[in-house]
Amino acid sequence: MGVYQTYTDSELLEHLKAGDRLAFEEIYRRYWRDMYRTAWLMLHDDAASTDIVQDIFVWCWEKRGVMAVSSLGGYLNMAVRYKVANYIRREKVRAGLFAEAELLQIPGPVQELPLELKELRAIIAQFTEELPGRCRDIFYLSRFEYLSNKEIAARLGISEKTVENQLTIALKRLRTRLGVLSAWAVLFL
Template sequence: MAATSTYNEQELLQMLSQNDSTAFEILYDIYWESLYNTAYKRLQHEEHCKDAVQDVFADLWTRRKELEIDNLGAYLHTAVRFQVLKLVNRHSTRNTYFDPFETVLISYMNADGKVREKELSRIITAWMEELPRKRREIFLLYFEQERTTKEIAAQLNISQKTVQNQLGTAMQSLQAHIAVHLLFIVSSGI
């Protein structure tokens, strides 16, 4: 974390919700580098990484009055990962299994509220428990530890194509799992 502050994170978020641009600048200074590094692990393109981080901070400022965030670091890093997915989809045909998942998930995440955030987390956790052990391990290495498919293949002593196939299968499964739950939530008006 690049900046130090006499305020804790929740105080800064409260100040931010009251249009305090100084609080925004402090949060920007604290998180910019780690968010950039998160984006760079995937994109390895300086301008695209800067764009992704800027988009996240622009959204934070735009939605400052309506957001209810318990863990800002986790929220911002998740938002950067979604920005990265959008950029990857826009600039690559190799990662087509992200497109439908991204569309469903981003539209859901753009809807506000702690209830939806917790519900989505519960849905994903339940889905992950159902995955075969090796597929779950690959999924977690890729999304939580931000390893490349090449790194995962080397670590698990399997082919990179197997890693890509397992990720594709996992993403299709997660998309279907979330879509079913979102349809239920939307149809029941939750």
């Protein structure tokens, strides 16, 4: 049994701050499994969980001289939760961008689309129908006929600012609708 295994967390932190690589390795050995488990329970993704734990340890080594930590275990646990939350936020944004890009780029009949995309298009079509009259017209011309704000304003005889405002309102409502649906979907996965 190495001498570092007998050190308290406080002692390991002091050695880590001094650049002691063996202290760092003991901290890693002591905490990586619990950190990985916490990340995995939240994500159910081995690669993402491993990356998150590794990122935290890399950060700890790089910032070892300025770390102000009173409870090492608590600090590392919170770091995992924070990184997982950021990962989830990033993935939701990325998924939203890919979904929007696919909606704009996939040609051909709806029958050839994957089921998820068909469902998303149906949700957006229903959403569009539920918008108030002028907002619905503007959203339709923008997203389905691909007209610019200037073209929409000219066609409807309104200002470009009105077009921008109505699109902002419609997109905010759509994001809210999709957010609620994704929250429900997570409950049933």
